Amino acid sequence: MQSPSHHLVVFGATSFVGQILTRYLAEHFGTHGQLKWAIAGRSEAKLAALRNSLGLGAGKLPIVLADAADEAALRRLCRDTRVVISTVGPYALYGEPLVKVCSETGTDYCDLTGEVQWIRRMIRAYEAAARKSGARIVHCCGFDSIPSDLGVYFLQQQAHERFGQPCTEVKMRVKAVRGGFSGGTAASLLNVVKEAAANPALRKEIADPYSICPEGYAPKVRQPNVKFTEFDADFAAWVAPFVMSAVNTRIVQRSNALSKQAYGADFRYDEAMLMGRGLAGRAAATGLATGLAGFMLAGALPPTRWALERFVLPAPGEGPSAEDQRRGFYDLRFLGRTTDGGTLRVKVTGDRDPGYGSTAKMLGQAGACLALDLAQSGRKGGFWTPATMFGDRLIERLRAHSGLTFEVLED
Numbered sequence: 001m002q003s004p005s006h007h008l009v010v011f012g013a014t015s016f017v018g019q020i021l022t023r024y025l026a027e028h029f030g031t032h033g034q035l036k037w038a039i040a041g042r043s044e045a046k047l048a049a050l051r052n053s054l055g056l057g058a059g060k061l062p063i064v065l066a067d068a069a070d071e072a073a074l075r076r077l078c079r080d081t082r083v084v085i086s087t088v089g090p091y092a093l094y095g096e097p098l099v100k101v102c103s104e105t106g107t108d109y110c111d112l113t114g115e116v117q118w119i120r121r122m123i124r125a126y127e128a129a130a131r132k133s134g135a136r137i138v139h140c141c142g143f144d145s146i147p148s149d150l151g152v153y154f155l156q157q158q159a160h161e162r163f164g165q166p167c168t169e170v171k172m173r174v175k176a177v178r179g180g181f182s183g184g185t186a187a188s189l190l191n192v193v194k195e196a197a198a199n200p201a202l203r204k205e206i207a208d209p210y211s212i213c214p215e216g217y218a219p220k221v222r223q224p225n226v227k228f229t230e231f232d233a234d235f236a237a238w239v240a241p242f243v244m245s246a247v248n249t250r251i252v253q254r255s256n257a258l259s260k261q262a263y264g265a266d267f268r269y270d271e272a273m274l275m276g277r278g279l280a281g282r283a284a285a286t287g288l289a290t291g292l293a294g295f296m297l298a299g300a301l302p303p304t305r306w307a308l309e310r311f312v313l314p315a316p317g318e319g320p321s322a323e324d325q326r327r328g329f330y331d332l333r334f335l336g337r338t339t340d341g342g343t344l345r346v347k348v349t350g351d352r353d354p355g356y357g358s359t360a361k362m363l364g365q366a367g368a369c370l371a372l373d374l375a376q377s378g379r380k381g382g383f384w385t386p387a388t389m390f391g392d393r394l395i396e397r398l399r400a401h402s403g404l405t406f407e408v409l410e411d
């Protein structure tokens, strides 16, 4: 068989996050270096304009045309690459044909979806095909859920070194974060809320902490979940719900399930935002929790959803300014506890705003890791998680090239 022309193709290169990603790939890998890559999407004019904006001519960066609904075009795209990165979302609306084609053709794939209900549908529909063809499918390769999934993985590696056992209870707390969100993210979030509002079975599925674990996997452990506000004595602060926890906790539980319960059969994990101490901390936590609940309610009701889309949220293609991306950052704290009472604290930070500047760098390195580091790794086809597919390899790349830190905090 002829080897593919590209190591990696960015499908949806014209999206808000896709444009940041292509600039990052161009600056980091060039166009004729170790990574041979191309941009893809449905509009030749927009892709050519993107290529021009990078100062690259036609001979420098190939363009591949494909509509997200055109399986024949997606098959041609897959035939000519090792890995596809997709930023075409909402994935629940546009993403399935590409996952299907990658699974059937043995093409590795990673994306930025945070739509758990869709991930579950894709696993159920295409895992058998991916296993057969050898395609490695890795969802959630952005802020959700790489820092959480690799943060827990890193903590557990350290726990094994120090205690000879995993931490069966881990908490992730967002200490600080600065960033905004884009039209695509807003549309994806609203689509989940809309689907769930109309479907009680889906609401139950979304509430299941093991919803994307392999079928039949259901440990008898009650998972903690910060639903409103509470005082967290481990962090001596009030906490409020973290909007991404509904995705991240599911990915972390799938990592535990896929790694034969390396974190323990009764592993408990939750995420929340640290809001400070005393009355001020409590008031801030209540304000955030109330605002989040109000947003979910507004998104569930058609008239207020329309108003949100029309007047409040960014439109497709819009997102935080370059200056806001540059000034953004995040600081995540993990506390792990073993069954013997050993504790371990870990800190994961990222430069740039989490959803775009940092996400683009994480996604680019995840794609490069699949295309370059793991091409011959012998890792089998199937639906993986960032921690189970990439582990230490990606931590090294993120530390070296994506502005992330992973460190143990000594008491």
Ligand SMILES: NC(=O)c1ccc[n+]([C@@H]2O[C@H](COP(=O)([O-])OP(=O)(O)OC[C@H]3O[C@@H](n4cnc5c(N)ncnc54)[C@H](OP(=O)(O)O)[C@@H]3O)[C@@H](O)[C@H]2O)c1
Pocket (backbone or CB within 6 Å): 012, 013, 014, 015, 016, 017, 018, 041, 042, 043, 046, 066, 067, 068, 069, 087, 088, 089, 090, 091, 094, 112, 113, 114, 140, 141, 142, 143, 144, 145, 182, 183, 184, 185, 186, 188, 189, 315, 316, 317, 318, 319, 354, 355, 356, 359
């Ligand atoms: N996990 C994370 O941390 C994270 C962070 C950021 C974003 N995201 C997710 O990433 C996705 C992209 O977000 P965004 O704000 O960058 O999106 P966006 O700016 O709205 O862009 C959407 C992209 O989809 C393309 N597209 C739409 N329909 C298509 C079709 N039929 N065929 C081919 N391409 C099609 C658009 O192409 P045209 O340009 O031709 O219209 C555009 O490139 C969203 O699902 C968002 O939730 C996740």
